[in-house]
Amino acid sequence: MKLTFGKYKGTEARKLLFDDPAYVRWLLGESGASGGMLAAQKEFTRLIAALDKKPFAGDCAGGCKQPATRASAYANSPTLFSWCDDCDPYSKGALPGKLRTVRTYADAERHVNLTAEGHRATLKAIIRELAMEKGMAKRFTASALAAFLP
Known part of the structure; x- marks a missing residue:
C-alpha cells in the first residue's frame, strides 16, 4: 500500500x-x-x-547452536545479539542491568526510548537490525x- x-x-x-x-x-x-x-x-x-x-532466523550468540528466540541490545545501541531461551545474554561480559531484551517492534521502540532518548537514527537502525535478525x-x-x- x-x-x-x-x-x-x-x-x-x-x-x-x-x-x-x-x-x-x-x-x-x-x-x-x-x-x-x-x-x-x-x-x-x-x-x-x-x-x-x-521467528528469529539465526543461531544463538551463546555458541550452543540452538535457534535464536530473542535478542539483546546494550543501552544506547541499536546492535542486536540473538539468543536462545537457555543461554544468558550476560555471559559475553555485559555489565549487569545494561541489556534489554528485544523480540518485537514495540520492544525495539521501548529500548530506544528508554536508553537513547528516542533518537530517530537509533530507532531506524534497531528496527532494521530486528528485521535482519528475523530473516530480512x-x-x-x-x-x-x-x-x-x-
Whole structure:
C-alpha cells in the first residue's frame, strides 16, 4: 500500500516502516484518523504484527547452536545479539542491568526510548537490525521488502 497523504504521499508503507519508524510511531499515535491516514494506520499495524510473528532466523550468540528466540541490545545501541531461551545474554561480559531484551517492534521502540532518548537514527537502525535478525535481506529493496512482509 502506498500512502495517499502528507510528506510521504506515494511512498510504499513497507519501505516507510524501515526508513522512518519515528514517523510510523507518530502516525499510529494519532487519534481520530480517517481516510488515507486510517488506512495507513491499519496497514502499519498489520505490517508490525507480521514482523513480530516472524521467528528469529539465526543461531544463538551463546555458541550452543540452538535457534535464536530473542535478542539483546546494550543501552544506547541499536546492535542486536540473538539468543536462545537457555543461554544468558550476560555471559559475553555485559555489565549487569545494561541489556534489554528485544523480540518485537514495540520492544525495539521501548529500548530506544528508554536508553537513547528516542533518537530517530537509533530507532531506524534497531528496527532494521530486528528485521535482519528475523530473516530480512541486508538491502531493503522493494522486492526484498515484499518477500519479507507480504
